[in-house]
Amino acid sequence: MSWAENHLVIAPIVLPLFAGAVMLALGGERRRNINAMLNIAVSLALIAISIMLLRDADAVPGGISNVYRLGDWPVPFAIVLVLDRLSAMMLLLTSVLAAAAAVFSLARWHRAGVNFHPLFQFLLMGLNGAFLTGDLFNLFVFFEVLLAASYGLVLYGSGSVRVMTGMQYIAVNLVASLLFLIGVSLIYGIAGTLNMADLASRIAAIPASDRALLEAGAGILGIAFLVKAGMWPLCFWLPGTYAAVPAPVGSIFAILTKVGVYVVLRLWLLLFGDGAGASAQFGGELLLAGGMATIVFGTIGTLASQDMSRLAAFSVLVSSGTVLAAVGLAQTGVTGGALFYLISSTLGLGAFFLLIELIERGREPGADVLAVTRELYGEEGEEDGAEETGIAIPATIALLGLSFIGCAVVIAGLPPLSGFIAKFAMLSAALQPGAAVPTQAWVFLVILILSGLAALIAMTRAGIRVFWVSEREAPRVRLIEMAPVAVLLLLCVLQTVQAGPVMRFMQATAQSLHAPHDYMRGVLEFSSARKPAGGT
Amino acid sequence: MEIVLALGIGVLAGSGVWLALRPRTFQVIIGLSLLAYAVNLFILAMGRLRTDAAPVLMAKGMGVPAEFADPLPQALVLTAIVISFATTALFLVVIIAARGLTGTDHVDGREPDV
Numbered sequence: 001m002s003w004a005e006n007h008l009v010i011a012p013i014v015l016p017l018f019a020g021a022v023m024l025a026l027g028g029e030r031r032r033n034i035n036a037m038l039n040i041a042v043s044l045a046l047i048a049i050s051i052m053l054l055r056d057a058d059a060v061p062g063g064i065s066n067v068y069r070l071g072d073w074p075v076p077f078a079i080v081l082v083l084d085r086l087s088a089m090m091l092l093l094t095s096v097l098a099a100a101a102a103v104f105s106l107a108r109w110h111r112a113g114v115n116f117h118p119l120f121q122f123l124l125m126g127l128n129g130a131f132l133t134g135d136l137f138n139l140f141v142f143f144e145v146l147l148a149a150s151y152g153l154v155l156y157g158s159g160s161v162r163v164m165t166g167m168q169y170i171a172v173n174l175v176a177s178l179l180f181l182i183g184v185s186l187i188y189g190i191a192g193t194l195n196m197a198d199l200a201s202r203i204a205a206i207p208a209s210d211r212a213l214l215e216a217g218a219g220i221l222g223i224a225f226l227v228k229a230g231m232w233p234l235c236f237w238l239p240g241t242y243a244a245v246p247a248p249v250g251s252i253f254a255i256l257t258k259v260g261v262y263v264v265l266r267l268w269l270l271l272f273g274d275g276a277g278a279s280a281q282f283g284g285e286l287l288l289a290g291g292m293a294t295i296v297f298g299t300i301g302t303l304a305s306q307d308m309s310r311l312a313a314f315s316v317l318v319s320s321g322t323v324l325a326a327v328g329l330a331q332t333g334v335t336g337g338a339l340f341y342l343i344s345s346t347l348g349l350g351a352f353f354l355l356i357e358l359i360e361r362g363r364e365p366g367a368d369v370l371a372v373t374r375e376l377y378g379e380e381g382e383e384d385g386a387e388e389t390g391i392a393i394p395a396t397i398a399l400l401g402l403s404f405i406g407c408a409v410v411i412a413g414l415p416p417l418s419g420f421i422a423k424f425a426m427l428s429a430a431l432q433p434g435a436a437v438p439t440q441a442w443v444f445l446v447i448l449i450l451s452g453l454a455a456l457i458a459m460t461r462a463g464i465r466v467f468w469v470s471e472r473e474a475p476r477v478r479l480i481e482m483a484p485v486a487v488l489l490l491l492c493v494l495q496t497v498q499a500g501p502v503m504r505f506m507q508a509t510a511q512s513l514h515a516p517h518d519y520m521r522g523v524l525e526f527s528s529a530r531k532p533a534g535g536t
Numbered sequence: 537m538e539i540v541l542a543l544g545i546g547v548l549a550g551s552g553v554w555l556a557l558r559p560r561t562f563q564v565i566i567g568l569s570l571l572a573y574a575v576n577l578f579i580l581a582m583g584r585l586r587t588d589a590a591p592v593l594m595a596k597g598m599g600v601p602a603e604f605a606d607p608l609p610q611a612l613v614l615t616a617i618v619i620s621f622a623t624t625a626l627f628l629v630v631i632i633a634a635r636g637l638t639g640t641d642h643v644d645g646r647e648p649d650v
Contacts (some may be wrong), residue, residue, distance in 0.1 A: 124579045137612055137615070141615065141619070144623070147623075148622070148623065148626070151623075151626060151630075155630065155633075158633075159637075160634075160637040160638055160645065161635050163630065163634045163637050164634055164638065164644075164645040165636075166630060167561070167627075167630050167631060167634050167643070168643065170623075170626070170627050170630055171556070171564055171568070171627070171643075173618075174568050174623055174624075174627065175556065175568070175571070177619075177620075177623070178568075178571050178572060178575045178620075181575045181616055182575055183578060184576060184612075185575075185578060185579040185582040185612065186610065188582055188608070188609065188612075189581075189582035189583075189584075194608075241632075246638065308539075
């Protein structure tokens with residue numbers, strides 16, 4: 001492995017950190033255009049880097065293509081970054097969404113407040129770090145980085161609604177972070193290690209007298225992640241917050257809940273897989289039941305939503321509930337389908353959050369918010385001028401309607417697009433032919449199909465209310481606002497057309513997730529097999 | 537010593553939870569700070585309570601690890617203190633902004649109907 005290949009894995013963390021720092025040093029607001037260009041350049045570079053990392057990870061049979069030791073200390077003692085299929089996939093998803101949201105923000109939102117671009121870069125740094133790290137406490141640190149940036153972005157654009165929901169969001173996340181710390185320190189107190197692979201290898205050997213404490217620690221840790229993933233009954237903060245944030249922020253926040261889901265996927269399958277002795281499958285029923293309750297709650301929420309942003313927020317809940325419940329079934333095939341679903345639903349929701357802003361533009365509520373923002377920052381002239389000079393796309397309503405249908409089809413999981421393939425993959429794996437189908441799989445099937453139906457009803461109703469009204473003038477939409485939505489939806493189409501290779505990749509990912517021994521051996525022996533001079 | 541520390545953590549955490557569930561923003565932030573103190577003490581306790589043990593290796597050579605206090609939780613506590621301090625400060629700013637925008641210090645942004 002060459003020098004560059006070895007160090008590429010830390011680039012997704014270091015690059016946004018430096019970019020954010022440079023933006024702040026440049027003087028933030030005075031050089032907004034330079035910052036905007038830098039933001040887009042870094043987001044595009046991150047896409048390229050994560051594609052390279054993904055190819056690396058997929059080329060290795062065991063799935064772990066690189067274990068990057070910070071400071072070059074031997075493995076259990078210091079922090080490592082671990083690159084495997086799952087983390088590479090999440091990196092790519094993050095950078096794609098980030099690039100779309102960054103381009104979208106250029107049209108108007110990055111002028112609505114201060115320091116949009118640096119905050120955005122720090123959010124990316126936290127996200128990428130959380131996906132790459134192989135150490136529990138380091139995970140906490142990256143969680144805090146991404147949360148601190150997200151606090152700034154939730155409040156971005158100000159206005160009393162955002163400040164109130166932002167305050168509740170911050171309070172909930174501060175409590176969740178404290179729970180995270182309690183869980184981590186309990187686990188350290190019992191197992192004596194914070195390295196995930198090392199921890200997983202020690203779990204089976206924990207004496208029975210200490211096992212209850214370890215499981216308590218893991219449970220508390222789980223609560224902290226499930227708050228972030230939005231599992232019912234820990235999700236009441238989510239709809240209000242997500243409905244209030246600006247569109248590009250909402251789009252990137254679509255992946256914020258997936259961080260919680262990612263950690264559950266990684267840690268639960270690693271720590272409490274079949275190799276965990278007496279603790280195997282600890283909390284699995286809870287994950288399944290909680291995930292299904294989340295789907296039900298989110299579904300009711302989508303049906304009850306009056307405006308589109310709340311509809312999108314509740315769809316986020318349905319999406320993370322589906323993945324959690326599928327993970328709770330603990331079958332390799334279902335997990336593979338769930339990963340496919342995770343990608344497709346996150347792309348669809350990201351596009352939907354951006355689209356809502358465009359659709360609502362000609363209507364009253366959105367206009368109110370913008371008016372408030374404008375008043376606060378006194379930028380009426382600039383805002384209007386920018387709108388006049390923008391190239392208006394012909395047949396705007398037709399394009400918006402088409403994108404809306406695309407989002408609805410992906411989110412509801414209807415046949416032509418990737419959402420359907422994802423749901424089909426999960427269900428066909430859950431109902432394996434030849435074997436007796438457990439009751440919970442039937443319940444999961446019914447809930448999943450009903451939630452799809454409800455999403456369809458809710459989206460259709462919202463669409464009729466917005467698109468089929470007579471006297472309304474077409475909103476002015478610029479090309480750089482429409483393009484990100486189109487690209488995200490085209491990626492869903494691409495995922496459908498290339499469903500074979502993508503699904504093969506997802507199944508390989510699921511297999512390595514369900515084989516924690518490979519991960520442990522990969523991380524613990526990767527470094528000892530190599531020469532200690534790897535960091536030079 | 538164990539009982540003193542355990543009582544301390546318990547009282548801090550109990551008061552913190554109570555205050556964090558109160559309806560006024562000032563109570564919430566004090567509650568969160570108290571909870572953070574309780575958690576910091578708890579992390580320290582997870583490194584086992586030792587008196588008169590050196591925190592890091594002093595002389596040359598490895599020595600016997602059992603003679604030293606566990607330095608890792610102390611490092612974790614430092615990180616946790618910094619992070620909770622910073623986020624609490626940020627929260628304070630948001631609370632002041634909310635007070636200014638809504639004219640009330642209730643967490644819902646309006647006074648409850650009596």
